[in-house]
Amino acid sequence: MLRRWIVRIGPALGLIAIIVVFSLITDAPGRYLSAFNLRIVLSQTVITAIGAIGMTMIIVSGGIDLSVGATIALTGVITALGIGAGWPPSLAVLAAIVTGGFIGVFNGAMITTLRVVPFIVTLGMLGIARGVAKWLAHEQTVNAPASWVNDLLVTFPKPAWLVLPIGVWTALLLAGLAALVLSRTVFGRRVFALGSNEAAARACGVNTGRLRIAIYGIAGCLFGLTGVMQMSRLRQGDPTVANGAELDIIAAVVIGGGSLSGGEGSIAGSIIGALIMAFLRNGCQQMGWPNYIQEIIIGVIIVLAVALDRARATWAERSAAAVLASEA
Secondary structure (H helix, E strand, O other): HHHHHHHHHHHHHHHHHHHHHHHOOOOOOOHHHHHHHHHHHHHHHHHHHHHHHHHHHHHHOOOOOOOHHHHHHHHHHHHHHHHHHOOHHHHHHHHHHHHHHHHHHHHHHHHHHHOOOOHHHHHHHHHHHHHHHHHHHHOOOOOOOHHHHHHHOOOOOOOOOHOHHHHHHHHHHHHHHHHHHHHHHHHHHOOOOOHHHHHHHOOOOOOHHHHHHHHHHHHHHHHHHHHHHHHHHHOOOOOOOOHHHHHHHHHHHOOOOOOOOOOOOHHHHOOOOOHHHHHHHHHHHHHOOOHHHHHHHHHHHHHHHHHHHHHHHHHHHHHHHHHHHHHH
């Protein structure tokens, strides 16, 4: 019970520790903890957070998706092209989300029908989606006319009573909905069952193939929305953007308590993991540290998170062995 409690509150304690450390070592603690900087951090968290919601479902089910960054680039380009072609902004956003969903369904179908490991399938999709994005954009950025899409991540939203950017509220709404689905619905229980023991889930009558396709499809829609948010931040579609975004998103899930072995994870933990990444990057920028220092720190955190994941698995195996020994 103590170990489970530590695992649950660990990400929150890590977030608090990072905020306290940077507030103490920065030259202007008041600026780091100011409401203005908090808005900036939350805006920066949106892209990783929405991506982490989808990735949480995939990782809990025992899968992985390495094509997230390329999907973000592609759907951002599609959004910009649609708005530039005179489409209603809502239609351009819908096209991006549907494209992300199609990529996810394709990934899930290939994993299911060809019985290829998710790592290989999504690695291939990474190249395909990135190449299509460059083709559609003619290997250059795509500027889009001003629309409400550009205002999704502005620091000071309009109307002012929103306080936080629309993108932040969207991420929070999606996080609450996803948490409810995973914890309170049959679909959510089946996702955890698939990641814990696929053979047992199949024996209980779960159509694991269809379930996996649905999981990747839903996650793909979320990745498509992430691309819209990326386009909103840049105010243009860039086919080269989001290189390595999948690492940040996967790291956020693992830092938040998700297990790469499947069967474990939570939306709340993943959101906290995304906040840890955002506060860490923001603190490094406040300190004026070069980008390579930030990358080294992020890399160390990823390694530590994976090590913690393996430690959790070892604890679980020892606990199970102890229970079996006591029963014998």
